[in-house]
Amino acid sequence: MARGPELFKLEHVTQRFRLPQGDVTVLNDVSFTASEGEFIAIVGPSGAGKSTILRLISGLLKPSQGQVIYKGRPLTQTNLEAAMVFQNFGLLPWLTVAQNVELGLEPRGLDRAARRKRVATYIAKVGLEGYEEAYPRELSGGMKQRVGLARALAVEPEILLMDEPFSSLDALTSINLRDELIDIWSDRDFPVNTVVMVTHMIEEAIELADRVLVLSSRPGQIAGDLQIDLPRPRDKRDKAFSEYVDKIFSLIA
Amino acid sequence: MDKPGGTTHAAANESNQPLPQIGISEILGLVELLRAKGGREDIYKLARELQMEFGDTLTVIRAAELLGLVHTPGGDVEIDKAGDEIGRAKIGDRKGIIHDQLLKLPVFNTLSGFLKEKEDHRASRDEVLEKLAELIPNENAEQTFTTLVQWGRYAELFGYNDDSETFYLDTEASA
Ligand SMILES: Nc1ncnc2c1ncn2[C@@H]1O[C@H](COP(=O)(O)OP(=O)(O)OP(=O)(O)O)[C@@H](O)[C@H]1O
Ligand SMILES: [Mg+2]
Numbered sequence: 001m002a003r004g005p006e007l008f009k010l011e012h013v014t015q016r017f018r019l020p021q022g023d024v025t026v027l028n029d030v031s032f033t034a035s036e037g038e039f040i041a042i043v044g045p046s047g048a049g050k051s052t053i054l055r056l057i058s059g060l061l062k063p064s065q066g067q068v069i070y071k072g073r074p075l076t077q078t079n080l081e082a083a084m085v086f087q088n089f090g091l092l093p094w095l096t097v098a099q100n101v102e103l104g105l106e107p108r109g110l111d112r113a114a115r116r117k118r119v120a121t122y123i124a125k126v127g128l129e130g131y132e133e134a135y136p137r138e139l140s141g142g143m144k145q146r147v148g149l150a151r152a153l154a155v156e157p158e159i160l161l162m163d164e165p166f167s168s169l170d171a172l173t174s175i176n177l178r179d180e181l182i183d184i185w186s187d188r189d190f191p192v193n194t195v196v197m198v199t200h201m202i203e204e205a206i207e208l209a210d211r212v213l214v215l216s217s218r219p220g221q222i223a224g225d226l227q228i229d230l231p232r233p234r235d236k237r238d239k240a241f242s243e244y245v246d247k248i249f250s251l252i253a
Numbered sequence: 254m255d256k257p258g259g260t261t262h263a264a265a266n267e268s269n270q271p272l273p274q275i276g277i278s279e280i281l282g283l284v285e286l287l288r289a290k291g292g293r294e295d296i297y298k299l300a301r302e303l304q305m306e307f308g309d310t311l312t313v314i315r316a317a318e319l320l321g322l323v324h325t326p327g328g329d330v331e332i333d334k335a336g337d338e339i340g341r342a343k344i345g346d347r348k349g350i351i352h353d354q355l356l357k358l359p360v361f362n363t364l365s366g367f368l369k370e371k372e373d374h375r376a377s378r379d380e381v382l383e384k385l386a387e388l389i390p391n392e393n394a395e396q397t398f399t400t401l402v403q404w405g406r407y408a409e410l411f412g413y414n415d416d417s418e419t420f421y422l423d424t425e426a427s428a
Contacts, residue, residue: 127407133414140276141276142277170305172282172286173278
């Protein structure tokens, strides 16, 4: 997808948490700019602050130092233009698939008819027709994550945040969901065009993203910022692909 | 890429085969992986690459085979025409292919016919379990039940409401 104007940026963001045994610095002076239309993957070791960056972009967390600028303005409250997909799906077990997908819509002021329509549209987009009245307990992991994705997409956010969306799925299911995500994302009438995905799998980052940000171990700092110039669909067995893998690996290690 | 002698499912004439506990996403993932590999792979190698138990890999392959998406010549797994089609299809078109493949399986075909014959196009969970026990004797029908519901829902062959424990023809789901 073509790279557009600036959507958001982190400016010298440092994040500390107060713990009983003292303060910990989780992110240290992190700066980067994201453009509209980019698919950015963030990789880095456990505890590097990857999820923290997503929470900062969603406005759920205020930086200890520095600021998050969204569309030219400092972000001071929950970012209603962002929607999140979680590793553990984040579904409410007592609600059906359709009700879970509808969850994010009410706070955004859509009336009932508009909500229904959105729900139907995004359930179809992720291939969940037929599951509308199923409960999460009746679903496989792959279907649960489709619900998570449909719920995030249904709000038609400007930016989609995904925190290790495939890591609690088995190997084959995650192949399937990555494949379908590419399918959805390359669709012309896909409303979202900017994605930030956290992963600890380097190959997954290279397969999906236009750009990979590499975080060093705690406190997280930007250790690398790479454009992935490979045509899609990408093949792990390509030489150029494995060169990216090696490069990112050496940046983390 | 078809088996010599036609496209019949390996299991289509074995009406008494229980359904494996495998979700549609895994089957789709297998088909996508095979396509990326040019359509054929050694099963042992595939299991190793996926870091899956050999037995688990085989169970997914058997499920895909039951659906007529792959077959297993020698120690390999090879994609079939329907598998290739589904791999190429957009998300929205995949259901139709699975739908057609399911109807070639006696369990789904019989159940779909059973619902059609009923005046209200509905059946209770118990009625369906009874039917399953007839179709797949000597097997725990409950085990097949989960997969039956999952695959049937995906293909929109029928719907199931777990609150009322009712099956219904999916054409009525959008009410
Ligand atoms: N609200 C909080 N209070 C205290 N510590 C926190 C808080 N949120 C995160 N942390 C700590 O900050 C560090 C970085 O957390 P974060 O979840 O961002 O890392 P991560 O890179 O996503 O790691 P992982 O790969 O394990 O998910 C961790 O050590 C975590 O325990
Ligand atoms: Mg995390």
